[in-house]
Structure formats: structure tokens, C-alpha cells
Amino acid sequence: MKGIFSLAYKLLVNDRAKFAALLVGITFAVFLMIQMTSMFLGVLLRASSTVLNVGASIWVMDPAVNTVANSLGMPDYVADFARSIDGVKFSVALYSGGALVKLPDGTLQPVNVIGLDDTSLFGRPKLEKGNIEDIFADNGFIVVHDAEFGKLNNPSIGTEFELNDRRAVIVGVAAVASSGLFGIPTLYTTYTRAVQYIPSTRFTTAYILIEPKSSRDIAHIKAEIAKLGYIALTRDEFIHRISHYYTFQTGLGTNILIMTVIAFIVGLSISGQTFYTFILENLEKFGALKAIGAKNSELVWMILFQSALVSATGFGLGIGLCIILIFIARIRLPDYAALITSGNLSLAFAMVIVIAAISSYIGVRRVLQIEPFDIFRG
Amino acid sequence: MATACIAAKGVTKWFGEGEARTVAVRDVSFEVYLGEMLYIVGPSGSGKTTLLSMISGILRPNEGVVDVEGTNLWSLDNDHIADFRLNKIGFVFQDYHLFPRLTTAENVAIPLILKRRSWKDAVDEALKYLGIVGLANRATLPPVKLSGGEQQRVAIARAMISQPDILILDEPTASLDGDTGRSIVSFLHDQILTEHRAIVIVTHDARIYEFASRILNMEDGHVTGITAGAALAK
Numbered sequence: 001m002k003g004i005f006s007l008a009y010k011l012l013v014n015d016r017a018k019f020a021a022l023l024v025g026i027t028f029a030v031f032l033m034i035q036m037t038s039m040f041l042g043v044l045l046r047a048s049s050t051v052l053n054v055g056a057s058i059w060v061m062d063p064a065v066n067t068v069a070n071s072l073g074m075p076d077y078v079a080d081f082a083r084s085i086d087g088v089k090f091s092v093a094l095y096s097g098g099a100l101v102k103l104p105d106g107t108l109q110p111v112n113v114i115g116l117d118d119t120s121l122f123g124r125p126k127l128e129k130g131n132i133e134d135i136f137a138d139n140g141f142i143v144v145h146d147a148e149f150g151k152l153n154n155p156s157i158g159t160e161f162e163l164n165d166r167r168a169v170i171v172g173v174a175a176v177a178s179s180g181l182f183g184i185p186t187l188y189t190t191y192t193r194a195v196q197y198i199p200s201t202r203f204t205t206a207y208i209l210i211e212p213k214s215s216r217d218i219a220h221i222k223a224e225i226a227k228l229g230y231i232a233l234t235r236d237e238f239i240h241r242i243s244h245y246y247t248f249q250t251g252l253g254t255n256i257l258i259m260t261v262i263a264f265i266v267g268l269s270i271s272g273q274t275f276y277t278f279i280l281e282n283l284e285k286f287g288a289l290k291a292i293g294a295k296n297s298e299l300v301w302m303i304l305f306q307s308a309l310v311s312a313t314g315f316g317l318g319i320g321l322c323i324i325l326i327f328i329a330r331i332r333l334p335d336y337a338a339l340i341t342s343g344n345l346s347l348a349f350a351m352v353i354v355i356a357a358i359s360s361y362i363g364v365r366r367v368l369q370i371e372p373f374d375i376f377r378g
Numbered sequence: 379m380a381t382a383c384i385a386a387k388g389v390t391k392w393f394g395e396g397e398a399r400t401v402a403v404r405d406v407s408f409e410v411y412l413g414e415m416l417y418i419v420g421p422s423g424s425g426k427t428t429l430l431s432m433i434s435g436i437l438r439p440n441e442g443v444v445d446v447e448g449t450n451l452w453s454l455d456n457d458h459i460a461d462f463r464l465n466k467i468g469f470v471f472q473d474y475h476l477f478p479r480l481t482t483a484e485n486v487a488i489p490l491i492l493k494r495r496s497w498k499d500a501v502d503e504a505l506k507y508l509g510i511v512g513l514a515n516r517a518t519l520p521p522v523k524l525s526g527g528e529q530q531r532v533a534i535a536r537a538m539i540s541q542p543d544i545l546i547l548d549e550p551t552a553s554l555d556g557d558t559g560r561s562i563v564s565f566l567h568d569q570i571l572t573e574h575r576a577i578v579i580v581t582h583d584a585r586i587y588e589f590a591s592r593i594l595n596m597e598d599g600h601v602t603g604i605t606a607g608a609a610l611a612k
Contacts, residue, residue, distance in 0.1 A: 001494070002496065002497070003490075003491040003494060003495060003496055003497045003500060004491060004492070004494075006491070006497045007480075007488070007491055007497075010479060010480055010484065011477065011479055011480070014479035014480070015479050284475060285475065285477055287475075288471065288475035289488070289492070290460070291436055291463065291469055291471070292463065292464065292469060292488060292489055292492060292536075293460050293461065293462075293463040293464020293465070293467075293489065293492050293540075294460065294464075294492050295456070295457050295460045296456065297457075298492070371436075371437075372431075372436045372437075372463075373431050373436050373437040375471060375475060
């Protein structure tokens with residue numbers, strides 16, 4: 001079969017115009033599919049950044065909470081109750097809220113403030129500069145060195161600014177796993193200071209973070225929390241909840257899905273049409289091969305090989321193009337949200353296989369229909 | 379006595395059904411012998427190409443038998459008929475049907491590639507056959523760069539490379555000027571025809587009749603007569 005595949009390869013590749021058109025079709029479709037889904041995954045990752053960065057195993061919250069950003073305050077007794085549940089190793093409160101920073105030049109910059117439990121500092125970020133103990137110093141804040149860092153004029157240790165009209169001092173610079181979704185810088189401080197600096201409603205606890213003694217205790221902890229009318233979600237469940245919200249309740253997922261389907265249809269149209277034209281133009285040649293002695297199965301293998309070759313090459317080029325675009329975009333837009341995962345690669349690959357299968361099917365049907373006698377009759 | 383490599387017995391072929399039925403070939407019987415150059419001649423629409431297609435395993439007859447080495451060709455399944463075409467028959471189509479995206483040598487190598495020979499072996503073998511038809515220096519050119527006569531020779535080399543028993547040519551001189559056409563058939567007669575090979579030619583070109591061993595005349599799907607050709611007479 002190697003020689004027959006070589007023949008199929010030469011017939012395809014030597015027809016440069018058609019080969020290029022086929023590659024452009026598949027590449028463009030793969031590029032769009034991966035680009036759309038990677039942007040979507042990037043948005044979802046950013047939306048769950050606080051959950052990922054804090055890293056707690058269980059998050060307790062009001063049932064109305066759909067995203068980290070729209071937390072609802074819970075009374076203090078919830079935290080006390082959580083600590084008393086069997087199977088809880090430890091439990092701490094977490095503050096999450098927004099504030100305004102007045103920069104030295106007078107401009108106001110919104111920031112996200114995370115207030116860590118004063119005793120344990122559970123969920124603290126990894127520091128690039130400074131010491132974590134300095135968070136207890138007067139007016140101490142730790143700034144996150146992410147894509148939004150520049151919006152605070154690249155502060156360093158000792159930089160001062162006003163936060164909600166109160167003095168704040170940078171005592172550390174931290175690195176986190178993921179930047180936030182909304183393009184605003186993040187500051188960490190203690191829970192107590194966060195509550196002092198930021199005007200709050202009666203209840204200030206945004207989340208209660210729980211570390212179970214073992215994974216077997218999670219179900220019991222969830223059931224106990226539910227008795228108070230609140231919900232306890234594992235980290236993955238909370239991320240899923242946030243993803244579900246952005247996917248199905250904001251229109252974002254639907255729009256990305258529509259774009260992905262459009263990319264698929266465009267790719268299928270271009271590739272299917274071009275491959276069909278390629279087969280039509282070579283129909284006589286396939287007929288001649290049949291007359292010479294090629295079996296139907298060999299011609300089918302030739303078409304499948306051609307289709308697979310174009311699809312695989314186009315898939316690779318599409319991925320490459322997508323990576324280049326994301327790379328270039330991040331040079332200009334450091335917080336450009338795009339994430340290529342095995343998931344969206346698999347989705348694009350599956351769609352390419354569908355495109356290849358449909359294109360091949362059309363081609364195979366025509367080739368099987370051609371009779372060698374048609375070649376003889378001219 | 380010469381050996382019959384193909385024997386057609388009462389072959390009939392019609393197209394369409396009911397009132398639209400057209401009988402192209404009616405109850406034709408004849409043999410093709412090794413070592414002969416058989417011409418099938420007749421006016422357009424007389425059933426020459428249809429008859430040729432039925433004896434070469436391309437078109438299934440509605441009635442009759444095509445015997446190849448004691449076996450009815452049309453009792454075989456499609457894959458075995460394809461094998462028969464690949465191993466026993468060499469085709470030279472009227473329009474040559476060369477592949478424009480392949481080189482001349484690669485075009486000639488196609489039957490060997492279909493026989494699962496490696497690409498390199500097949501192309502190396504093709505160079506020998508291009509040498510036989512006098513086109514060794516054209517091996518790397520695409521067919522479109524060749525003249526009509528040269529393309530015809532490439533098609534002959536392609537038909538010969540699998541060393542078939544029977545070479546079948548459909549209107550080989552139709553696209554060629556008189557001299558070129560004559561030289562091609564002369565070449566076939568002098569260089570390709572052997573006692574182990576038969577050549578069957580469909581033509582209406584009377585200028586090449588001098589090379590025929592026998593001439594099978596057709597009209598309206600019937601064989602109106604089989605006559606000895608000038609070559610046999612010589």
C-alpha cells in the first residue's frame with residue numbers, strides 16, 4: 001500500500017493550488033475553533049482565579065453566589081459552626097471585596113482586595129518580594145504581580161497610596177497562578193484590615209474556607225453546612241459553578257458555541273467543496289486507474305489518505321497559527337485571556353475528523369460510481 | 379495452431395431498458411490469438427469500443443461468455459476482474475489519460491505501483507520501458523510537455539510495463555497526424571508484438587490497416603466479417 005499512498009500523495013500535493021486551498025480551509029477552521037474555545041477557556045480560568053489562587057479544599061457561601069466576585073456576606077456564626085463540624089481540620093473566613101486606589105498622580109484605580117484570616121493567613125500567595133509577616137505591619141498590603149500590576153504603576157515594597165481614602169503601604173509583591181477576569185489589580189491583606197478599609201454590609205464574611213481531615217468527610221461537611229441554609233462546594237465544584245454561570249447565564253458560552261459552529265461550517269464548506277472539486281477534476285484519472293486494474297478498496301484508501309493528510313496538516317497549521325496569534329497578542333495585551341488545553345484541541349480534532357470524513361465520503365461516492373467504461377467512451 | 383488468449387462467445391450488450399433499450403453489441407463470437415494484431419473496425423456507433431470493453435474486463439455483457447484461459451471472466455468477482463485487467467491487459471486509451479501531476483516515468487510506473495511494487499523499483503522499471511519507446515530523455519518531464527506522439531508512446535510504455543498478454547488500444551491514431559500515427563502502429567507491430575502477446579486495436583484509420591493480422595468488421599453491433607489483414611497476407 002505504500003506505493004499507492006505515495007501515488008495519492010503526489011496526486012494531491014503536486015496539484016498545488018487545490019492542496020493550498022484545502023489546507024487554508026482546514027487551517028482556518030481549526031484556527032477559529034481553537035481560538036474561540038481557547039478564549040472561552042481563558043475567560044473561565046480567569047473567572048475562577050481567586051478559587052485557584054487561594055487553593056482551599058471547600059468553600060462555604062450563600063447559595064445565591066455564582067461567581068467569586070458577587071459574594072454575599074455571611075454571619076459570623078457560620079464560621080463558628082463550620083469549625084465545630086466533625087471532620088473539619090480547620091476553617092477560616094475569607095474577605096473578598098472591591099476598593100478604589102488613588103495613585104500618586106491622582107487617578108483612581110479599582111482593585112480587588114482579598115482579606116486573609118489574621119491567624120493562619122490561609123490562602124496566602126507565594127511572595128516574589130518581601131516577607132509574609134509584614135502583612136501585619138501598619139497599613140500593610142501585598143500586591144499581586146500579574147498582568148494588571150502595571151495599572152498600579154508597578155509598585156514596589158514601600159510604595160504608598162490611598163485606598164478608600166486611607167493610607168496603604170506595599171509590604172510584599174506576590175505571584176499567583178492566574179490573573180483575574182475583570183482586568184483590575186489584586187491586593188492581599190488581613191481579614192481585619194480589609195474590613196476596616198472597605199465599607200461593608202452587616203455581614204463581612206464572603207467565604208468560609210474549610211480543610212477537611214479527609215476526603216471522606218466532605219459529604220458530611222456539606223450536609224451540615226446545608227442545615228444552615230448555606231452551601232459547601234469543593235474547589236472543583238465551585239470552579240464548575242462559576243463556569244456554568246458564565247457559560248449558560250451570561251450568553252458568553254452560547255456566543256462562543258455559535259462562533260465555533262460557524263468555524264466548523266466554514267471549514268467544512270471550504271474543505272468539502274475544494275476536496276469535492278479535486279475529486280471531480282481527477283475523476284477521469286481515478287477511472288483510468290480503475291481500468292488499469294486498481295480495486296475500489298485501493299481507490300478508497302487513496303482518498304482517505306489524501307483526506308487524512310490534508311486534515312492532519314491543516315490541524316497542525318491551525319494550532320500553530322493559534323499559538324502564534326496568542327503569543328503576539330500577549331506581547332501587546334499581557335492580560336489576553338486564552339488557554340489551549342487538551343480539551344479544546346480534542347474538540348477541534350474531532351471536528352476536523354468530521355470534516356475529513358464528510359469530504360472523503362463525498363469523494364469516495366463519486367469515485368466508486370465512476371465506471372472504467374466511461375473512460376473508454378471518452 | 380496459434381493459442382487463443384481470449385474467446386468471446388455470443389456476447390451481447392444493451393444499454394437502457396424498455397423502449398429506451400439500445401443494443402450495442404449483438405451475439406458476437408470471436409477469438410484473440412497470441413502473436414496477432416487484431417483490428418476491430420467499423421463506423422461510429424457500431425459497437426467496437428463496447429466489444430473491446432467486454433473482452434477486457436471493463437464492461438459486463440448482458441449475455442454471452444468471455445473465456446480467459448478456460449475461465450469465464452465475468453463469473454469472477456470485481457477484485458479478480460481488476461486483477462485480470464492489471465495482469466493480463468495493457469490499455470492505451472484514446473485520450474491517453476496520463477496524470478499531469480506526475481512525471482512521465484511515474485505515469486509509466488503506475489501499473490507496477492498497483493501491483494504493490496515499491497515506488498523506487500516501479501520508477502526504475504519505468505525508465506527501462508521509456509527507453510524501449512524511445513523516451514528515456516523525457517522521464518522527468520510532465521506529460522503536458524510532450525507532443526501527442528510522445529504521449530502516445532508513454533501510454534504504450536505504461537500499458538507494457540506489467541508485461542500483459544494483450545495490449546488494447548482504442549483509436550490510437552485518432553489524435554495524431556498521419557505519419558506519427560503510422561509510425562506508432564509500426565513500432566507496435568515491429569517492437570511490441572511477439573508470439574506471446576496479442577494486440578487489439580479499435581480504429582477507423584484505414585492508413586494503418588497494413589499492419590493488421592486480422593480485421594474484425596462491425597456494423598450495428600454485429601460482426602459482419604473477419605478478414606485476414608495485409609500483415610498476415612504478407
